[in-house]
Amino acid sequence: xxxxxxxxxxxxxxxxxxxxxxxxxxxxxxxxxxxxxxxxxxxxxxxxxxxxxxxxxxxxxxxxxxxxxxxxxxxxxxxxxxxxxxxxxxxxxxxxxxxxxxxxxxxxxxxxxxxxxxxxxxxxxxxxxxxxxxxxxxxxxxxxxxxxxxxxxxxxxxxxxxxxxxxxxxxxxxxxxxxxxxxxxxxxxxxxxxxxxxxxxxxxxxxxxxxxxxxxxxxxxxxxxxxxxxxxxxxxxxxxxxxxxxxxxxxxxxxxxxxxxxxxxxxxxxxxxxxxxxxxxxxxxxxxxxxxxxxxxxxxxxxxxxxxxxxxxxxxxxxxxxxxxxxxxxxxxxxxxxxxxxxxxxxxxxxxxxxxxxxxxxxxxxxxxxxxxxxxxxxxxxxxxxxxx
Numbered sequence: 001x002x003x004x005x006x007x008x009x010x011x012x013x014x015x016x017x018x019x020x021x022x023x024x025x026x027x028x029x030x031x032x033x034x035x036x037x038x039x040x041x042x043x044x045x046x047x048x049x050x051x052x053x054x055x056x057x058x059x060x061x062x063x064x065x066x067x068x069x070x071x072x073x074x075x076x077x078x079x080x081x082x083x084x085x086x087x088x089x090x091x092x093x094x095x096x097x098x099x100x101x102x103x104x105x106x107x108x109x110x111x112x113x114x115x116x117x118x119x120x121x122x123x124x125x126x127x128x129x130x131x132x133x134x135x136x137x138x139x140x141x142x143x144x145x146x147x148x149x150x151x152x153x154x155x156x157x158x159x160x161x162x163x164x165x166x167x168x169x170x171x172x173x174x175x176x177x178x179x180x181x182x183x184x185x186x187x188x189x190x191x192x193x194x195x196x197x198x199x200x201x202x203x204x205x206x207x208x209x210x211x212x213x214x215x216x217x218x219x220x221x222x223x224x225x226x227x228x229x230x231x232x233x234x235x236x237x238x239x240x241x242x243x244x245x246x247x248x249x250x251x252x253x254x255x256x257x258x259x260x261x262x263x264x265x266x267x268x269x270x271x272x273x274x275x276x277x278x279x280x281x282x283x284x285x286x287x288x289x290x291x292x293x294x295x296x297x298x299x300x301x302x303x304x305x306x307x308x309x310x311x312x313x314x315x316x317x318x319x320x321x322x323x324x325x326x327x328x329x330x331x332x333x334x335x336x337x338x339x340x341x342x343x344x345x346x347x348x349x350x351x352x353x354x355x356x357x358x359x360x361x362x363x364x365x366x367x368x369x370x371x372x373x374x375x376x377x378x379x380x381x382x383x384x385x386x387x388x389x
Contacts, residue, residue, distance in 0.1 A: 001243040002127030008054035008204025009221040012071050013063040019323045035223040036074035038255045043080050046239050049126040050080050054204030055087025055166025061096045068103050072110035083115045085134040087166040092118050093136045120147040133165040153197040160199040160242040169212050200248045208232035209252050223256045227295050259287040267300035273309040289320040301331035
């Protein structure tokens with residue numbers, strides 16, 4: 001049997017435009033290149049004969065020169081041949097990255113192990129026969145694997161046959177990128193492939209590792225690049241062992257470093273911020289705060305002091321995380337002790353009078369209640385900071 005690494009959707013050069021901090025965006029772009037080097041570690045550990053990239057090596061057809069050079073250096077570090085097909089983000093065709101003189105020169109000099117498969121024809125790799133299905137435009141209504149149905153696959157010899165394709169299977173809808181404003185109609189009809197004469201189908205387009213059919217797998221992206229759905233395996237490559245006429249053996253291997261985490265919390269007590277802080281510490285302990293992007297949804301209500309504690313805690317986490325996407329709808333519900341301390345303030349009758357007025361507005365409800373709650377919170381902060389003395 002032959003062992004190789006199946007990966008896809010590197011999308012090197014991805015802008016990560018929804019991440020607020022430029023330093024964090026640069027970190028995320030660099031991690032996608034560094035993860036390629038970790039694929040080389042996997043290839044050496046598993047004694048893989050080669051690596052296949054099933055589309056979208058680059059995020060666009062016009063990556064910067066520095067991105068091209070850094071990517072070629074990373075591919076060279078794999079230590080084995082790398083076979084790449086164009087996907088929808090880096091599709092082939094006139095003016096594409098694959099034909100640009102700078103890329104051609106850099107790949108020849110820096111990454112002689114890189115083989116870009118621009119034609120739909122069998123290509124022999126170490127111990128396997130590749131059947132590449134490159135995309136020549138971003139969107140196509142035709143099945144990119146059509147050409148395989150039109151040839152005599154049974155007569156292709158004794159080597160294991162591996163299909164490389166990029167798109168969505170008809171019974172497995174492709175995942176849409178949050179930064180991608182177009183659909184992806186590049187559908188692959190697995191049921192029409194001559195699977196009796198094919199030993200593995202290496203797919204790209206879906207960014208999580210998942211089995212699409214008995215012999216067909218999406219490897220997912222080598223480095224997580226979005227908040228995953230529950231149960232989705234991201235930041236992996238597939239180590240594949242194939243033989244002619246033998247069921248493939250597929251083993252997921254982690255290569256990603258960044259963690260994209262999702263958490264929702266509903267507050268109902270004064271200890272809420274401290275409890276959340278402790279939980280987030282446990283949640284991020286394996287990766288470390290500096291490698292984590294967190295989507296945090298907060299609801300419920302807190303007292304005045306707990307609200308201030310929450311503000312301070314969130315400022316600390318926002319500074320330490322790669323990115324914090326915050327959806328905060330936490331109401332203000334002063335405790336009786338906090339209300340009594342403000343409206344019965346013997347040191348500042350003015351604060352007591354204003355606080356009592358805000359409490360009446362909150363109790364009465366209506367449109368002014370929310371504004372009065374915010375104002376009472378500010379007044380509490382002013383008073384407890386010593387502003388009333």
